[in-house]
Amino acid sequence: MTHLGFRHLVAYVLLAATLLTPTVAFAEREAAETDNPELDNSAAPADSSTDSATPPDPQHMWNMREDSEDAIMPMSSSPYWEDIPGGRAFYDGDGNLFVSPAMFVVDVSSWQGEIDWDAFKAQNPNAGAILRLGYGEDTVDKWFARNIAEVKRLDIPYGVYLYSYAYDDTFASNEAHLTGETLANYDADPELGIFYDLEAWEWTGHQHPTTPAAYESIVRHYVSTLTGYGWNEDQIHVYSYTSYLKNQLNSSYIHSKTTWVAQYGPRLTFDITADGQIGWQYSSTGSVSGIAGDVDMNAFSALDRSDVTLDSLGTQVSDLPEGDYLLLSGYSGMDGQPNAVIDIGWSSLKNGEAASLYRLGGTSNQIFHVSPNGDGSYNISAKHSGKSLDVSGPSSANGTPIVQWDYHGGTNQRWTIWRDSTGYCYIASVYASSQNKVMTVSGETAADSSPIQLWSVSGSNSQRFRFVPLSEYEPSLNGWITRNGTRYWYESGIRVEGREMYDAAAGGWRWLQVGGEIAYDQDVYIPPTDKWVRLDEEGLMVKGEDYRYGAWYYFDPITGAMAKGVRYVEAGGGKWVYYDVITGKMAHGEAYLSYDSDHTGWYYFDEWTGEMYHGDRYLESSGGKWVRYDHYTGIMVKGLQYWDGSWYYFDPTTGKMAHGNTWVPEWNSWHHFDEWTGRG
Numbered sequence: 001m002t003h004l005g006f007r008h009l010v011a012y013v014l015l016a017a018t019l020l021t022p023t024v025a026f027a028e029r030e031a032a033e034t035d036n037p038e039l040d041n042s043a044a045p046a047d048s049s050t051d052s053a054t055p056p057d058p059q060h061m062w063n064m065r066e067d068s069e070d071a072i073m074p075m076s077s078s079p080y081w082e083d084i085p086g087g088r089a090f091y092d093g094d095g096n097l098f099v100s101p102a103m104f105v106v107d108v109s110s111w112q113g114e115i116d117w118d119a120f121k122a123q124n125p126n127a128g129a130i131l132r133l134g135y136g137e138d139t140v141d142k143w144f145a146r147n148i149a150e151v152k153r154l155d156i157p158y159g160v161y162l163y164s165y166a167y168d169d170t171f172a173s174n175e176a177h178l179t180g181e182t183l184a185n186y187d188a189d190p191e192l193g194i195f196y197d198l199e200a201w202e203w204t205g206h207q208h209p210t211t212p213a214a215y216e217s218i219v220r221h222y223v224s225t226l227t228g229y230g231w232n233e234d235q236i237h238v239y240s241y242t243s244y245l246k247n248q249l250n251s252s253y254i255h256s257k258t259t260w261v262a263q264y265g266p267r268l269t270f271d272i273t274a275d276g277q278i279g280w281q282y283s284s285t286g287s288v289s290g291i292a293g294d295v296d297m298n299a300f301s302a303l304d305r306s307d308v309t310l311d312s313l314g315t316q317v318s319d320l321p322e323g324d325y326l327l328l329s330g331y332s333g334m335d336g337q338p339n340a341v342i343d344i345g346w347s348s349l350k351n352g353e354a355a356s357l358y359r360l361g362g363t364s365n366q367i368f369h370v371s372p373n374g375d376g377s378y379n380i381s382a383k384h385s386g387k388s389l390d391v392s393g394p395s396s397a398n399g400t401p402i403v404q405w406d407y408h409g410g411t412n413q414r415w416t417i418w419r420d421s422t423g424y425c426y427i428a429s430v431y432a433s434s435q436n437k438v439m440t441v442s443g444e445t446a447a448d449s450s451p452i453q454l455w456s457v458s459g460s461n462s463q464r465f466r467f468v469p470l471s472e473y474e475p476s477l478n479g480w481i482t483r484n485g486t487r488y489w490y491e492s493g494i495r496v497e498g499r500e501m502y503d504a505a506a507g508g509w510r511w512l513q514v515g516g517e518i519a520y521d522q523d524v525y526i527p528p529t530d531k532w533v534r535l536d537e538e539g540l541m542v543k544g545e546d547y548r549y550g551a552w553y554y555f556d557p558i559t560g561a562m563a564k565g566v567r568y569v570e571a572g573g574g575k576w577v578y579y580d581v582i583t584g585k586m587a588h589g590e591a592y593l594s595y596d597s598d599h600t601g602w603y604y605f606d607e608w609t610g611e612m613y614h615g616d617r618y619l620e621s622s623g624g625k626w627v628r629y630d631h632y633t634g635i636m637v638k639g640l641q642y643w644d645g646s647w648y649y650f651d652p653t654t655g656k657m658a659h660g661n662t663w664v665p666e667w668n669s670w671h672h673f674d675e676w677t678g679r680g
Contacts, residue, residue: 310638
């Protein structure tokens with residue numbers, strides 16, 4: 001029976017024989033070990049010690065009885081999980097929602113011994129784990145190395161915790177050093193967080209703190225020391241149990257860091273007010289595949305986990321010169337939208353004034369001074385106020401407002417910049433770097449006053465901005481401007497770069513490259529719309545069929561997007577064809593497709609037109625054979641088929657049509673198929 005730091009036994013006490021729901025009582029560790037003779041102490045770590053110079057290896061939690069209020073409510077049920085569209089929700093025993101969507105999490109230590117993480121993952125594909133890193137100032141959990149290697153191998157979301165024996169600030173700082181050094185040694189990235197486990201520990205010759213003031217100082221020293229290892233404050237949390245939080249840990253600062261709380265029973269009576277992901281340890285007697293014996297069970301709010309990473313979208317910028325810039329939205333010029341930039345409303349000078357999107361005016365509240373911090377990040381400050389763009393709170397939660405605030409140099413005022421192939425950038429918060437959170441135009445709209453907020457990176461146009469040097473802003477310029485023999489297109493004083501534009505005079509769409517030059521005679525990838533287009537020798541987008549590079553291609557007649565996969569085209573009187581999903585080249589002859597569940601199998605495409613074949617056809621391959629391509633889907637038929645009033649059989653591997661006596665597995669018998677037609 002285990003718990004992340006303070007371990008305790010949940011003893012179910014029947015109040016009456018007629019009660020269906022057991023109630024909960026808590027026992028101290030000594031009683032738990034005495035009253036449970038079946039407890040397997042053979043699993044105890046070999047390095048356990050009760051020497052007064054070394055804190056003992058903590059196993060059980062006990063509760064001081066303040067949480068026993070739930071033990072007198074026999075009509076309450078146990079907390080429970082419920083499936084919802086796209087995930088699961090977790091409810092307390094009274095049917096009140098705790099979190100949705102919810103994530104199942106276990107916490108483990110050396111007391112669980114060797115864990116079969118493959119079995120755990122197979123049973124709980126979307127679950128997470130919180131691993132004990134160690135305890136005290138110098139003891140690393142003896143199974144931590146294996147556990148962290150396994151969860152990383154299996155891509156199981158994980159966090160870590162350190163059980164604290166701190167009795168003063170120095171000891172707390174030493175515990176932070178152990179945490180920081182161990183995380184660095186194992187190249188850890190605990191997306192569920194780093195937890196400082198605070199409990200009423202027992203250690204011969206030592207006394208745990210007893211006042212909120214003493215504990216607050218300890219927590220502040222732990223956090224400040226650990227941030228020196230590069231961890232952000234929002235990644236460092238407190239874990240404890242309800243009675244301790246209401247008494248010895250009753251500090252507003254500690255509560256602001258407390259995101260994970262233990263309380264066994266039908267409900268959680270501590271109100272978690274901290275920002276970000278929260279968790280409730282609701283049982284210590286769970287059972288899961290891969291873990292022998294009891295294990296702690298937790299319900300956490302689901303991760304803001306995105307499959308998109310910043311380095312998949314662009315390259316981190318290190319060469320942006322210090323200076324004044326307009327932060328031009330990726331929406332600018334799209335679908336007739338005017339140029340829009342990040343703006344501080346009403347030119348306010350107040351701390352906390354929110355940033356928003358607004359049409360370009362060139363006023364000082366739309367100009368931002370960008371300066372490098374020397375660590376790869378940048379400070380971005382409003383020119384009119386001198387205040388820095390700041391993640392409010394600070395909080396890493398999706399939807400957190402971006403505001404202006406007096407400069408203080410904190411990580412919530414530091415930004416990394418990631419530039420894509422078009423010259424547009426993603427502006428990522430250092431404070432929320434482990435979660436890939438970026439500045440985003442809220443609501444996916446270019447409307448004036450749309451808030452700028454922090455959201456998980458997705459690659460959408462709402463997250464793309466172009467840093468336009470103020471020196472390049474020329475308000476009087478619009479349309480085509482020729483400089484040094486090169487034509488550039490201007491809109492409201494800004495040279496258009498890395499974007500499509502419609503050239504009405506030429507009657508077609510163009511692609512303006514980084515730098516503003518027209519692209520000629522080349523294929524170009526456009527990230528915001530995820531499409532490849534082709535520009536001809538006049539710099540206009542190709543539409544319809546096009547023969548180039550020794551192959552046929554097709555480009556959407558409206559968007560110009562290169563066609564890929566199976567699709568119907570109007571060319572040649574209308575036909576189904578296949579364009580390679582990577583290159584876009586039209587397929588001819590036999591082709592095996594496997595790019596989605598509806599298009600997996602052998603097809604045949606006309607050698608000249610590329611039209612998909614349907615019906616019976618003779619192939620020279622495999623020594624010559626008749627095969628059938630399904631009359632509707634075009635996929636080569638395998639096995640038994642009933643068509644046009646007769647049975648046919650096709651080899652399950654080669655697709656060869658059967659003639660003569662043939663064994664038919666579906667019928668478990670021999671059957672004769674016509675020597676010429678294959679009818680059976």
